Amino acid sequence: MKSKVFDDLRGFLSELDRQGQLLRISEEVTAEPDIAAAANAAARLGDTAPALMFDNVAGFIKAQIAVGVHGSWRNHALALGLPMETSMRDQVAEFIRRWETFPVAPERRDDPPWAENSAEGDEIDLFSLLPLFRLNDGDGGFYLDKAPVISRDPEDPDNFGKQNVGIYRMQVKGARRLGLQPVPMHDIALQLTKAEERGEDLPIAIAVGNDPVITMMAGTPLEYDQSEYEMAGALRQSPYPISSAPLTGFDVPWGAEVVLEGVIEGRTRELEGPFGEFTGHYSGGRKMPVVRIDRVSYRTDPIFETLYLGMPWTEIDFLIGPATCVPLYQQLKAEYPEVQAVNAMYTHGLLAIISTKKRYGGFAKAVGVRAMTTPHGLGYVKMAIVVDEDIDPFNLPQVMWALSTKVNPDGDLVQLPKMSVMNLDPSAVPPGISDKLVIDATTPVAPDVRGHYGQAAHDLPETAQWVTRLNAMLADRI
Amino acid sequence: MNTDNQPCPRCPDGTATVATVSPSGNIWTVYMCRVCHFSWRSTEPKRRTESALYPEAFRLTAADMAAAPDVPAVPPLRRNP
């Protein structure tokens, strides 16, 4: 089945509207605290939450702000062109299936709508271009937190695969000045280091307001030379449209609302933050790189797409959750075909739940430890819960059943001292270092003969047929 | 709307200058502190704009700012790139 494909934010907002998943708020609201509070509230509505579109913000002219575009399982399904009732587990399975069709070559287009308007140098005023606003009380200012940043490898600038598309938090520090947080484990930090070793600035382009798939890809841990555009093509099952940005020549999304171009100023650091992060905690008190914007291009009356994040779950968890499961699943499955599914949706995979068959006693523990040594696991997977193959790791009541009956702390806990973890983890001491824990919640198998598991109950063999039958009867009732 | 400089609610000696004003209706001003880079809109809740009400956990002292590490660290210049 060919799924629906969206080339820009406006196309996807129309689809959300058609499906009843977009709430337009045209009554006047304040930039603060209304917009962040409403977006925070939408996240508390659960798996069916709509996106919100504000078009009447006090003091602004013609401002349009979209939040919560990826903010529920319904919206996430629609972003992938799936029916909106598709379950979380099925969405992740479809994500993996499409991921395996990588790479899909992008489509170059000449006529980007963002070429309609532009400004350069001191004409640039980010405050009048975008209706910026604060999210959380302790934030140091207004942020861009959902805009893919495009950069290239200074030592290999023509390599398309090494051109990076990633989302980094950016604090607005002036009319054409931003602070940017390059997490040391991320690709842009590698590129910045190379530029700074040469005493150069690192050119970048920033795309604000996009089709829903590139934003998912920009938040996904891909390998260094894998192109996010080629992965976006795989995810949408259609070539991803890109255009050349006028100043840098970088490839940027054809459908972006706004394209900012400039440089990360080499060898400059300046106080940044704090900012309430995806960990549900603020991080700040550090000096970070600074961006100078030299050119802006934008659609007429651009829509400012951004996201609220705070105490989880919020939009960012829907945005990065499924994409975090895929590489962990693939890397584990490649070595251990017994692995059935991976749910790494908690805090970008700081906790992962893995279901697996057991080769022999002790095997599940090895799978849990291996998850910690995958590339993403090095900075995340502080806890791995390993469950039997008949437990659905996305079904948390089942996982709790496994934890409550299959775990005896005497023999089922593996604590690894002083491992690496990303430095935003608030429990780490010092930042970047933490013990890690594997919880083996599988049924012991020989030669591990602990416990009394000889008489487990299972669903009746006829149950699956009855599930289908009952669902059909329920559907016919309407 | 006030377009004069303002004391920073977050750091002890910071002075904030006007970063922008509302494009319509003289409704708000955005200030930016020249010392700690804190910015705020004049119409935000007072807990974000007034020194006396600003949350203790987010205040910055001169010592905090001096101790802030470079992230990432600036690498040494390569002699022969």
Ligand SMILES: [Zn+2]
């Ligand atoms: Zn200040």
